[in-house]
Amino acid sequence: DIAMTQSPTTLSVSPGERATLSCRASQDISTKIGWYQQKPGQAPRLLIYAASTRATGIPARFSGSGSGTEFTLTISSLQSEDFAVYYCQQYHNWPLYTFGQGTKLEIK
Amino acid sequence: EVQLVESGGGLVQPGESLRLSCLASGFTFRTYTMTWVRQAPGRGLEWVSTISGSGSPTYYADSAKGRFTVSRDNSKSTLYLQLNSLRVEDSAVYYCARPYYDSLTGYSNLDYWGQGTLVTVSS
Numbered sequence: 001d002i003a004m005t006q007s008p009t010t011l012s013v014s015p016g017e018r019a020t021l022s023c024r025a026s027q028d029i030s031t032k033i034g035w036y037q038q039k040p041g042q043a044p045r046l047l048i049y050a051a052s053t054r055a056t057g058i059p060a061r062f063s064g065s066g067s068g069t070e071f072t073l074t075i076s077s078l079q080s081e082d083f084a085v086y087y088c089q090q091y092h093n094w095p096l097y098t099f100g101q102g103t104k105l106e107i108k
Numbered sequence: 109e110v111q112l113v114e115s116g117g118g119l120v121q122p123g124e125s126l127r128l129s130c131l132a133s134g135f136t137f138r139t140y141t142m143t144w145v146r147q148a149p150g151r152g153l154e155w156v157s158t159i160s161g162s163g164s165p166t167y168y169a170d171s172a173k174g175r176f177t178v179s180r181d182n183s184k185s186t187l188y189l190q191l192n193s194l195r196v197e198d199s200a201v202y203y204c205a206r207p208y209y210d211s212l213t214g215y216s217n218l219d220y221w222g223q224g225t226l227v228t229v230s231s
Contacts, residue, residue: 034217036153043203043221044153055208055219087153091216095141095158095167095207102152 002026002090006100012108019075021103023088028068032092035064035073038102039084047086048073075105083107110134110220112204117225124194124229130187130204130222138162138182141207141215144189146200147224156202157189194229201226 003026013019023033031051036044046055048064051071061076075082088100116128130142144156157178158167166178177190187204202225205218 032216036217038153043223044218045221046208046217046219049208049217049219050213089153089217091207094215095143095155096169097143097145097155097158097218099153099155 001096002029002093002098004088004090004098004100006086006088006103008103009101010104010106012106013078014108015078015080017078017108019078019082019105021073021075021086021105023066023071023073023100025069025071025090025092027092029090029092031067032090032094033064033066033071034089034091035062036087036089037082037084038087044087078105080107110206112206112220112222114202114204114222114225117202117227119228119230120194121231122195122229126191126194126227128189128191128202128204128225128227130189132185132187132204132206135206137180137185140209142180142187143205143207143218144178144187145203145205145218145221146198147203148197148200151200154200159187191227194227196229199227199229 005024007022035048038044052064063074065072085102111133113131143158159178175193179188204222206220207215208219
């Protein structure tokens with residue numbers, strides 16, 4: 001099984017600043033990773049797939065990078081609506097998906 | 109517009125069964141692999157099961173093997189998840205989701221999700 005490890009568990013950032021979230025895979029997954037945003041009481045929303053491609057309707061302030069085992073989600077200038085929990089997910093072993101444990105992005 | 113609407117959740121006792129449904133609309137259901145993901149209260153996301161567009165093959169997480177059965181009725185655009193021998197640790201919101209598909213690269217992450225249905229297992 002491929003394990004996905006996210007860091008940090010909680011990230012405190014001020015509005016307007018940049019946030020950088022990390023995800024590490026337990027083995028090489030090329031660029032077969034996506035990122036989701038989840039707000040309380042809502043279903044996850046796909047932000048990024050294939051490591052760096054924004055999903056439909058996702059603002060340009062969200063960007064993804066990385067390949068192999070190390071990946072990053074960057075939010076360039078945090079807006080109030082961006083404070084949420086973020087998950088990474090690999091599909092190298094599709095359809096046996098694996099999610100990271102999540103990073104909570106909170107207002108500093 | 110793609111829509112996924114789950115139903116069938118509820119409160120059951122350990123050892124009992126439930127059948128979850130997911131009604132799909134806005135796309136050609138029979139051509140898409142579909143997936144169930146669950147989320148225990150206050151916890152992260154866990155992949156549960158996936159089924160191909162034709163109904164076979166099917167795939168399960170270790171936590172679901174032997175107890176859960178995924179199926180679909182393409183004539184009704186409906187996905188199902190039969191939950192048997194339920195345990196307290198199966199308590200979660202269960203989401204159905206559709207993966208993004210690209211003709212060059214195949215399936216990837218889940219781009220459409222339902223609102224979820226809550227299953228609570230408690231004595």
